[in-house]
Amino acid sequence: MHEFLAQLFNGIALGGIYALIALGYTMVYGIIGLINFAHGDVYTLGSFFALTILTALGVSGELHGVALVVDVAIALIGAALLCGIVGVLIERLAYRRLRNAPRLAPLITAIGISFILENVMQIWKGPAPVPFPAVVPNPSVMIAGVAVGAQQFLLVGLAVVMMVALQLFIHNTRLGRAMRATAEDRDAAQLMGININKTIMLTFLIGSALAGVAGFVSGVYYQSTWFFNGFGAGLKAFTAAVLGGIGNIAGAMLGGFLIGIIESFATWKFGGQWSNVTVFAILILVLVFRPSGLLGEAVYERA
Amino acid sequence: MRISAALAIVLLSACSGANNASTSKNTTTTTTTAVTAAPSPAPPGQVVKIGIDLPLSGGDASVGISTEQGALLAIDQAQKNMPRGYTLQGEGLDDSVQGVHNPEQGVSNVRSFISDAAVLAVVGPYNSNVARAEIPVTNAAGLAQIGPSVVADNLTIGPEAAQLRRTNPSWNTFFRVCTTDSRQGAALAQFARSLGFKRAYIIDDNETYGLDLADRFEKDFTNDGGTVLARDHLAKNTQDFKSLLLKVLAAKPDVVFFGGVTSTGGGLLRKQMFSVGLGKTAYMGGDGLADLATVAAAQADGSYYTLAAPNAMKLSAAQAFVKAYRAKYNADIGPYSANAYAAAQVAASAVVRAIRSGHGTVPSRTAVVANVASTKLETPIGPISFDKYGDVTNPVLSLYGFKNGQSYFIRQIQLKL
Numbered sequence: 001m002h003e004f005l006a007q008l009f010n011g012i013a014l015g016g017i018y019a020l021i022a023l024g025y026t027m028v029y030g031i032i033g034l035i036n037f038a039h040g041d042v043y044t045l046g047s048f049f050a051l052t053i054l055t056a057l058g059v060s061g062e063l064h065g066v067a068l069v070v071d072v073a074i075a076l077i078g079a080a081l082l083c084g085i086v087g088v089l090i091e092r093l094a095y096r097r098l099r100n101a102p103r104l105a106p107l108i109t110a111i112g113i114s115f116i117l118e119n120v121m122q123i124w125k126g127p128a129p130v131p132f133p134a135v136v137p138n139p140s141v142m143i144a145g146v147a148v149g150a151q152q153f154l155l156v157g158l159a160v161v162m163m164v165a166l167q168l169f170i171h172n173t174r175l176g177r178a179m180r181a182t183a184e185d186r187d188a189a190q191l192m193g194i195n196i197n198k199t200i201m202l203t204f205l206i207g208s209a210l211a212g213v214a215g216f217v218s219g220v221y222y223q224s225t226w227f228f229n230g231f232g233a234g235l236k237a238f239t240a241a242v243l244g245g246i247g248n249i250a251g252a253m254l255g256g257f258l259i260g261i262i263e264s265f266a267t268w269k270f271g272g273q274w275s276n277v278t279v280f281a282i283l284i285l286v287l288v289f290r291p292s293g294l295l296g297e298a299v300y301e302r303a
Numbered sequence: 304m305r306i307s308a309a310l311a312i313v314l315l316s317a318c319s320g321a322n323n324a325s326t327s328k329n330t331t332t333t334t335t336t337a338v339t340a341a342p343s344p345a346p347p348g349q350v351v352k353i354g355i356d357l358p359l360s361g362g363d364a365s366v367g368i369s370t371e372q373g374a375l376l377a378i379d380q381a382q383k384n385m386p387r388g389y390t391l392q393g394e395g396l397d398d399s400v401q402g403v404h405n406p407e408q409g410v411s412n413v414r415s416f417i418s419d420a421a422v423l424a425v426v427g428p429y430n431s432n433v434a435r436a437e438i439p440v441t442n443a444a445g446l447a448q449i450g451p452s453v454v455a456d457n458l459t460i461g462p463e464a465a466q467l468r469r470t471n472p473s474w475n476t477f478f479r480v481c482t483t484d485s486r487q488g489a490a491l492a493q494f495a496r497s498l499g500f501k502r503a504y505i506i507d508d509n510e511t512y513g514l515d516l517a518d519r520f521e522k523d524f525t526n527d528g529g530t531v532l533a534r535d536h537l538a539k540n541t542q543d544f545k546s547l548l549l550k551v552l553a554a555k556p557d558v559v560f561f562g563g564v565t566s567t568g569g570g571l572l573r574k575q576m577f578s579v580g581l582g583k584t585a586y587m588g589g590d591g592l593a594d595l596a597t598v599a600a601a602q603a604d605g606s607y608y609t610l611a612a613p614n615a616m617k618l619s620a621a622q623a624f625v626k627a628y629r630a631k632y633n634a635d636i637g638p639y640s641a642n643a644y645a646a647a648q649v650a651a652s653a654v655v656r657a658i659r660s661g662h663g664t665v666p667s668r669t670a671v672v673a674n675v676a677s678t679k680l681e682t683p684i685g686p687i688s689f690d691k692y693g694d695v696t697n698p699v700l701s702l703y704g705f706k707n708g709q710s711y712f713i714r715q716i717q718l719k720l
Contacts, residue, residue: 003550007546127566129565129570129598138578147580149578222542223574223578226542232539232540235540267550268546272538272541272544273538
């Protein structure tokens with residue numbers, strides 16, 4: 001029971017990261033029907049930006065008090081903002097002109113952008129994993145005999161807050177309404193006077209900023225980052241988005257946590273080498289038997 | 304070596320090199336017969352050569368050149384042992400192309416050695432993938448080749464090695480004075496038991512280097528009375544090893560052994576050991592963990608790794624060599640200078656013995672191969688003799704640990720085989 005809970009908590013934390021990345025996948029898919037394969041690399045980019053900001057602030061270890069709040073806020077918001085800008089640039093450069101091209105074309109440019117980002121990051125910080133300062137203290141509390149660290153709470157809390165905020169934004173603001181309208185029928189939305197380009201830009205801005213948040217959080221949680229992290233994490237987050245029902249915000253969150261827990265349990269029960277196999281076997285099963293995902297039928301909720 | 308870990312990736316290029324072996328066969332056999340057909344007493348001033356193939360430019364140059372200098376020093380010093388009328392020369396060729404060691408260039412260098420009838424043995428190459436391309440060529444030509452630093456297991460042992468010797472499967476022309484990757488596993492098992500560790504948890508990265516290493520550790524640790532709690536493999540492209548490490552934590556090991564390199568998970572694994580509460584547990588692996596501190600920094604403390612060669616600077620037998628090297632080149636020895644010195648000593652001594660047993664006639668290359676195989680020689684890195692695969696029978700490795708995020712030398716390990 002003890003080990004079961006330990007693995008469960010670990011899986012939920014891991015799932016929090018997947019969920020944050022999956023939100024971006026699902027938003028972009030919901031609005032333009034594109035699987036943005038560069039999204040995982042934007043996530044890695046987020047941790048690189050955060051690392052650079054922290055280094056510039058002179059942070060190399062654990063922070064406390066005011067410095068903790070201020071520096072973490074600067075790094076978190078900075079990484080999110082920069083990632084958002086990168087996301088908007090990617091959309092402008094690689095996807096916008098292909099919006100009416102066959103669906104395969106933007107998919108290929110997405111993969112191209114992914115390679116470009118990976119290689120740029122490799123040149124930037126080198127081919128080896130890079131240490132990331134453990135800025136957030138990690139005192140642990142005991143839950144049913146299992147130590148759960150403060151970072152784990154922070155991670156999961158952040159993911160849930162982000163999702164709720166996103167839901168509220170989409171359902172209660174003018175811009176959110178514009179996004180929903182664009183998702184439902186782009187042409188009709190345009191005829192009603194909605195600026196499609198601006199709306200899609202906004203989607204990329206928010207989705208990529210969430211990836212930036214995930215990048216920062218994973219840097220703190222694992223105390224390291226690596227230019228190639230986004231490849232594996234991106235694929236799993238994509239699986240999470242599909243599992244939850246791609247295009248569905250709550251589904252992405254649910255899928256993220258489920259994939260994290262499944263991966264953790266697969267490692268525990270079948271061994272580390274089977275964790276990826278299990279996750280991607282689930283992707284195949286979902287695609288074959290329930291292509292709309294767990295929460296996928298609620299089409300009107302597409303963002 | 305990182306080099307050997309990178310081997311799998313370079314296999315493709317190595318294969319293309321191996322394919323060339325069949326084309327070289329015609330030219331090489333004629334050369335061999337030309338040499339065997341000339342067992343006449345040496346005329347005064349007969350020159351015999353030892354070819355040296357190493358990466359001498361680009362990124363590998365710093366180690367390549369200090370390695371070559373070790374070999375050249377041995378050839379210089381061997382001059383005084385040459386039978387009357389003979390001059391021994393070393394001839395070095397660079398196998399780097401555009402700054403990177405290149406299997407095709409290595410093959411081309413070896414071919415030019417083969418076409419020079421005065422070359423009786425070759426020292427080199429430095430890299431395992433170059434060796435994989437060259438061995439079929441030297442095997443076809445019957446030219447002895449002695450590697451100073453190539454550590455991949457499958458160059459000498461197993462079906463892949465047999466494939467490299469396919470032209471003349473009945474004999475072996477490739478020898479090495481260093482030990483092999485997997486023997487690091489044996490040395491680490493020996494060390495772990497000497498520290499009193501009874502319970503080991505073994506993890507590997509599912510790649511050739513890591514699997515060989517972990518297999519060997521598992522076997523030797525168990526034979527030596529230790530208990531292997533479990534064996535696990537890392538998934539590729541993953542950054543979360545915490546669920547795996549929670550399993551490890553529950554098993555309560557004395558030591559976590561990792562077969563792999565820092566970049567395939569070795570670094571992150573050590574870091575994450577601290578976050579699940581395994582920070583005080585010892586961590587060990589092969590030379591793939593030599594750069595552990597670049598990822599784990601101070602958390603590398605409490606970790607150990609081996610290099611598949613002795614630390615020559617610390618060997619008493621090597622002090623004369625270290626001094627002579629400094630006198631000649633005005634520099635300290637490089638990481639593989641002593642190995643190259645030993646390799647060239649083996650080659651030179653085999654040439655001398657082949658000349659003697661032929662009563663002063665220029666020996667055939669095959670006679671030199673036979674004499675290399677029967678080598679019994681004291682060298683700076685210890686006494687050298689070879690088993691039937693061409694591997695040394697008394698491997699000495701060096702053991703290192705980490706303190707304050709820096710690696711330090713612990714001791715040499717003489718492997719009981």
